[in-house]
Amino acid sequence: MNLDQKEEKRGKVLANALCKNSTLSSLNLQFNNLESEGGKALAYALCKNSTLTSLNLNSNKLGSEGGKALADVLCENSTLVSLNLYYNNLGSKGGKALAVALCKNSTLTSLNLQFNNLESEGGKALADALCKNSTLTSLNLNNNNLGSEGGKALADALCKNSTLTFLNIKLNIVGFKLISNNPNIKII
Numbered sequence: 001m002n003l004d005q006k007e008e009k010r011g012k013v014l015a016n017a018l019c020k021n022s023t024l025s026s027l028n029l030q031f032n033n034l035e036s037e038g039g040k041a042l043a044y045a046l047c048k049n050s051t052l053t054s055l056n057l058n059s060n061k062l063g064s065e066g067g068k069a070l071a072d073v074l075c076e077n078s079t080l081v082s083l084n085l086y087y088n089n090l091g092s093k094g095g096k097a098l099a100v101a102l103c104k105n106s107t108l109t110s111l112n113l114q115f116n117n118l119e120s121e122g123g124k125a126l127a128d129a130l131c132k133n134s135t136l137t138s139l140n141l142n143n144n145n146l147g148s149e150g151g152k153a154l155a156d157a158l159c160k161n162s163t164l165t166f167l168n169i170k171l172n173i174v175g176f177k178l179i180s181n182n183p184n185i186k187i188i
Contacts, residue, residue, distance in 0.1 A: 011038025015045035030058035039066025046073045056084040067094025074101035082110040095122020102129035110138040123150020127157035143171040
């Protein structure tokens, strides 16, 4: 879907429609330049919608504010199973907000946070969430500058999490020694 509208209205039109829709289960909004205001409007709509199970917001420049708004919704939403936030510049603040949401959410099974510059603080927060979350099976953290601190936290979290089956931490310089010393991680 291409929301080719004025910047201040991006996402709001769709958000209004989503509030009223009772049949849509999957929505792909990648590359629509929603920015933080569109992300906030969409988050509001997700509070009202009870049918959407899959949402792709790849490359929408949501920023930390848009990410936080969506994270707040995830604390309450009980239908969304898959969320793609690839390349939205969420930063460590957005990563921390999503970590809080993962501690409360009990339906999300797949989360793509690839290319969001979460840094070590966001990585550590998400690692803490993995120790508490029991539904997430797939987490993509590719290229987020997690560093060795974020990598160590994730490695430790994997010892406690029994539901995650897919974790992508490629291009994060997390430290091979750190991962290879964890008995629960299979090196491929």
